[in-house]
Amino acid sequence: MAAWSERLAGVRGVLLDISGVLYDGGEGGGAAIAGSVEAVARLKRSRLKVRFCTNESQKSRVDLVGLLRRLGFDVSEGEVTAPAPAACLILKQRGLRPHLLVHDGVRSEFDQIDTSNPNCVVIADAGEGFSYRNMNKAFQVLMELEKPVLFSLGKGRYYKETSGLMLDVGPYMKALEYACGIKAEVVGKPSPEFFKSALQEMGVEAHEAIMIGDDIVGDVGGAQRYGMRALQVRTGKFSPQRRASRRAQMSQQTKIDPLQGGLCGAADILMLSAKPRAPLPSALWEDVWKKMSRRSFFSRPFRLKLRGLNTGSKRSYK
Amino acid sequence: MAAWSERLAGVRGVLLDISGVLYDGGEGGGAAIAGSVEAVARLKRSRLKVRFCTNESQKSRVDLVGLLRRLGFDVSEGEVTAPAPAACLILKQRGLRPHLLVHDGVRSEFDQIDTSNPNCVVIADAGEGFSYRNMNKAFQVLMELEKPVLFSLGKGRYYKETSGLMLDVGPYMKALEYACGIKAEVVGKPSPEFFKSALQEMGVEAHEAIMIGDDIVGDVGGAQRYGMRALQVRTGKFSPQRRASRRAQMSQQTKIDPLQGGLCGAADILMLSAKPRAPLPSALWEDVWKKMSRRSFFSRPFRLKLRGLNTGSKRSYK
Numbered sequence: 001m002a003a004w005s006e007r008l009a010g011v012r013g014v015l016l017d018i019s020g021v022l023y024d025g026g027e028g029g030g031a032a033i034a035g036s037v038e039a040v041a042r043l044k045r046s047r048l049k050v051r052f053c054t055n056e057s058q059k060s061r062v063d064l065v066g067l068l069r070r071l072g073f074d075v076s077e078g079e080v081t082a083p084a085p086a087a088c089l090i091l092k093q094r095g096l097r098p099h100l101l102v103h104d105g106v107r108s109e110f111d112q113i114d115t116s117n118p119n120c121v122v123i124a125d126a127g128e129g130f131s132y133r134n135m136n137k138a139f140q141v142l143m144e145l146e147k148p149v150l151f152s153l154g155k156g157r158y159y160k161e162t163s164g165l166m167l168d169v170g171p172y173m174k175a176l177e178y179a180c181g182i183k184a185e186v187v188g189k190p191s192p193e194f195f196k197s198a199l200q201e202m203g204v205e206a207h208e209a210i211m212i213g214d215d216i217v218g219d220v221g222g223a224q225r226y227g228m229r230a231l232q233v234r235t236g237k238f239s240p241q242r243r244a245s246r247r248a249q250m251s252q253q254t255k256i257d258p259l260q261g262g263l264c265g266a267a268d269i270l271m272l273s274a275k276p277r278a279p280l281p282s283a284l285w286e287d288v289w290k291k292m293s294r295r296s297f298f299s300r301p302f303r304l305k306l307r308g309l310n311t312g313s314k315r316s317y318k
Numbered sequence: 319m320a321a322w323s324e325r326l327a328g329v330r331g332v333l334l335d336i337s338g339v340l341y342d343g344g345e346g347g348g349a350a351i352a353g354s355v356e357a358v359a360r361l362k363r364s365r366l367k368v369r370f371c372t373n374e375s376q377k378s379r380v381d382l383v384g385l386l387r388r389l390g391f392d393v394s395e396g397e398v399t400a401p402a403p404a405a406c407l408i409l410k411q412r413g414l415r416p417h418l419l420v421h422d423g424v425r426s427e428f429d430q431i432d433t434s435n436p437n438c439v440v441i442a443d444a445g446e447g448f449s450y451r452n453m454n455k456a457f458q459v460l461m462e463l464e465k466p467v468l469f470s471l472g473k474g475r476y477y478k479e480t481s482g483l484m485l486d487v488g489p490y491m492k493a494l495e496y497a498c499g500i501k502a503e504v505v506g507k508p509s510p511e512f513f514k515s516a517l518q519e520m521g522v523e524a525h526e527a528i529m530i531g532d533d534i535v536g537d538v539g540g541a542q543r544y545g546m547r548a549l550q551v552r553t554g555k556f557s558p559q560r561r562a563s564r565r566a567q568m569s570q571q572t573k574i575d576p577l578q579g580g581l582c583g584a585a586d587i588l589m590l591s592a593k594p595r596a597p598l599p600s601a602l603w604e605d606v607w608k609k610m611s612r613r614s615f616f617s618r619p620f621r622l623k624l625r626g627l628n629t630g631s632k633r634s635y636k
Contacts, residue, residue, distance in 0.1 A: 126450075127450060128449075128450045128451070129450070130449075130450040130453070131446075131448075131449055131450065132444075132445060132446045132447070132448040132449065132485070133446070135448070135485060135489075136484060136485050139476070139483070139485050139489075140482060140483060143476075143483055157496060157497045157498075157499070158457065158461075158497055164458060165457070165458060165461055166454060167450070167453060167454050167457050167493075167497055168497075170496060170497070171453075171457075171492075171493035171494065171496050171497040172493060174489075174492045174493055174495075174496040175485075175489035175490060175492055175493040176489065177492075178475060178488060178489050178492040179475045179476055179485055179486075179488070179489040180475075181475075
C-alpha cells in the first residue's frame with residue numbers, strides 16, 4: 001500500500017475519461033461499464049475534485065451529458081471538457097472559417113461559427129461520415145489553401161463500442177496529413193492546452209491531478225507529459241497484448257503503473273491513498289475490502305500485499 | 319545540350335508511368351494528355367526499349383490496356399507492370415489469404431487467390447470503396463491477427479482526374495498503419511522489388527534505364543534510389559508550388575532535373591540524347607525543332623542554350 005499512497009500523495013483532483021471508462025458506446029447509446037456509475041458517485045462524494053475530460057466528438061456536450069445521465073451518471077454539462085467547444089474558441093480567436101468534416105451529432109456546437117469560404121479544415125470522429133467523397137472534399141479544400149490548416153479533434157486510433165473496435169479520428173487525421181504533406185493541430189487529449197483548460201476549470205494544478213483513462217497515448221502519456229499523474233483502466237479498448245506492443249513503441253518517459261482495474265478499482269485506490277484529513281469511515285473500508293476479495297478484481301501480487309493489512313478478517317486472499 | 323546528353327548517356331530503356339503521363343483519368347475513362355499518344359509511338363519506333371510501369375490499382379491490366387488503346391495508345395498487356403499481379407505472386411509465395419479492400423474493377427486480378435479466413439489485408443486505390451465501414455472492417459481483420467500484415471498497392475498521395483485531385487491509396491495505408499501501429503508492405507512504386515521486376519521484363523539494367531513520371535516520390539525518388547535515372551513531367555498532378563514544398567520535405571538524395579516537359583518533350587530529349595548509332599533523320603530533327611520553338615514548351619534557359627545549335631534557322635527563340 002505504501003507505494004500507492006506515495007504515488008498518489010497530494011492528489012486533489014481527478015480527470016475522468018468518458019468513453020471506455022464510464023461507458024462503451026454502441027447500439028441504443030451504449031452501456032455503462034460495470035461499477036462505474038457507483039464509482040463516479042463515490043468520487044464525487046469524496047474530498048477529491050472531479051471533472052470529465054473527453055475526446056468525444058460525435059456528440060455535442062448536451063447530448064453526451066443527456067446520454068450519461070440516462071445511463072445513471074451524476075454529471076452536468078459544466079463538468080465536461082470536450083474538444084468541439086475548445087476548437088470553436090480557437091477558430092474565433094484566429095478568425096478561421098472551417099470546412100467541417102464532423103458527425104452530424106456534433107455540428108450544433110459549431111452553430112456560431114462562420115463556415116463560408118473556408119480557410120481551414122476541422123475533422124472530428126465523423127464515423128460513417130468518413131466517406132471517400134467527404135475525405136476527398138476536405139483534402140481538396142486543404143490543397144487549395146496556400147498554407148493548409150487542419151484541426152483534428154483528438155487523435156485517438158480507435159475506441160471500443162459494444163459491437164467491437166471502431167476507427168477513431170486519428171487515422172483520418174494521419175491520412176490527410178500524409179495526402180497534403182502537413183501536420184494537424186490536435187484539439188483534445190493529448191494536447192497540453194486541453195489538459196490545461198480542464199485543470200483550470202477544476203482549479204487544480206497539474207502536479208495535484210490524476211487522469212484516469214483507457215488510452216495509453218491520449219490519456220496516460222498525454223497527462224504525464226503535462227506533469228499530471230495517470231492511471232490506465234482495464235476497461236474500454238484496453239487489452240494486455242495491445243498494451244505490451246504499444247508500450248514498446250512509446251516514449252520511455254511514459255510510466256505505466258503495474259496495477260489497474262476498472263474505474264471502480266481506480267476509485268478505491270484513489271480514496272484509500274488520497275489521505276483524507278479524517279479517518280476513512282469503516283463502512284467505506286468494508287466496501288473496498290469486499291471488492292478486493294474478488295479474485296478478478298485486483299492482481300494477485302496486490303492481493304498478497306493486502307494480507308499484511310490489519311482488518312480483523314481471517315479470510316484468505318489467493 | 320551537353321548536360322542532357324551526359325545525364326542520359328547509356329540509356330537503353332524507358333519506364334513510363336501511365337496516369338498523369340499518358341492520360342488523366344475521369345468521366346468516360348479520361349483523356350489522353352496532349353502529345354502523349356504520338357510520343358509513345360515515337361519512343362517505340364526508336365531504339366529505346368519501352369515498358370509501362372504503373373501503380374494503377376482501380377483497373378485490371380486488361381481493362382487498363384483496353385482504355386489506353388481506345389485513347390489511341392500503342393500498348394499491350396504484356397508491356398505493363400502493375401501492382402495487383404505482383405501482389406498475387408507474393409500472396410501465393412507466402413501462402414497468405416487476403417481480406418481485399420480494393421476497387422471492383424481490379425477484383426478479377428485476385429480470382430485465383432484464396433480469400434477465405436483471411437490472414438492479411440490488401441488495400442488498393444478503392445476510390446468510393448474507402449467507406450468508413452470498409453476501412454473499419456479491414457482494421458478489425460488486422461487487429462484480430464497476432465502479427466498483422468498489410469499490403470498496399472502503391473502509396474501515392476493523390477492523382478489527378480479530369481475533375482480535380484483525388485486521394486490515392488497512400489493516405490488510407492497511413493490511416494491503417496496508425497490505427498494498428500504497424501508498417502505496410504508496399505507493392506508498386508517506389509518499392510525496389512517493383513522496379514526490379516519491370517526492368518527484368520524489359521531486359522535492361524537499372525543504370526541503363528530511366529523512369530518518366532509525374533510523382534516526385536513514387537516515380538522520381540523511387541527510381542533514383544534503385545539506381546535508375548528519372549524525369550518528372552509537368553503533366554498529371556505536377557504543380558510547381560507543390561513540387562517546391564514537396565522538394566523541401568524529401569531526402570537530399572533525390573535529384574530533380576531542372577527541365578521537364580510533358581511526355582512529348584521528355585521523348586524529344588531522350589531521343590536527342592540517347593546517341594543513336596545512325597544520325598537522327600532530318601525529319602525528326604525538324605519535328606523536335608518545331609516543338610522547341612514554342613515558348614511554353616521548354617524553359618527559357620534551355621531555349622537560350624539551343625541557340626548555339628547549328629540548325630540553319632534564323633528564328634529567334636525568346
